[in-house]
Amino acid sequence: MLELVKMVPENYARISKCMVRVLFTLLWVYSLSSCGIWSSGSYKNVSCDFDYYIKEEDKTLDVSKYELRKNNENDSCIIRVTDISSYDYTKRIYYKKTGIEKILCYDSNQKIRYAFFEYSEARIGPRYYFDEHGNITDSVDTDAGYTICWAQAMAIGKAHAGHKIHKTKPNLILTKEDEEIIRWQFFYTNKKEERKRVSL
Numbered sequence: 001m002l003e004l005v006k007m008v009p010e011n012y013a014r015i016s017k018c019m020v021r022v023l024f025t026l027l028w029v030y031s032l033s034s035c036g037i038w039s040s041g042s043y044k045n046v047s048c049d050f051d052y053y054i055k056e057e058d059k060t061l062d063v064s065k066y067e068l069r070k071n072n073e074n075d076s077c078i079i080r081v082t083d084i085s086s087y088d089y090t091k092r093i094y095y096k097k098t099g100i101e102k103i104l105c106y107d108s109n110q111k112i113r114y115a116f117f118e119y120s121e122a123r124i125g126p127r128y129y130f131d132e133h134g135n136i137t138d139s140v141d142t143d144a145g146y147t148i149c150w151a152q153a154m155a156i157g158k159a160h161a162g163h164k165i166h167k168t169k170p171n172l173i174l175t176k177e178d179e180e181i182i183r184w185q186f187f188y189t190n191k192k193e194e195r196k197r198v199s200l
Contacts (some may be wrong), residue, residue, distance in 0.1 A: 030132075061106045115127070145182040148184070158188075
């Protein structure tokens, strides 16, 4: 009977250590899957749709329609035409609904030569090159190799940051790592006003 009493505390200590290990393992697994949208796969329901088509009207710039270096705004977009760039003219069209910006670069004859798209600070979608007649001569898919699109990356980043995001100044930024590393980078400001990064 005395031996049985002595064994119980030893077994209890062993069981406690085992329980602590199990709890730490569960916490570790939870932290890895803390971004519910990523682990559930519901990010796949986020639409990546955007019309990257360059319209005929975009192939020639009528400078007289715009006040240079001023925002020209309507219900759906903000247009800004500048004459300060590596090209003679640049027309930036910011689409309010998606947050995507279409950047069109023109030569001195106001003919399109180059076009690309940005979301936050990331180049997305195709990059087009044009000849003097407005025909596409080359295109580069800037999203090649990425398994998720810009909208899905932003949704996952927001879900991961969740309640930690600063309410009035979140400063959400999405960018790409670089050409060598195929990875999205999501930055946000937390409630302590610290900049945080999530790699996706």
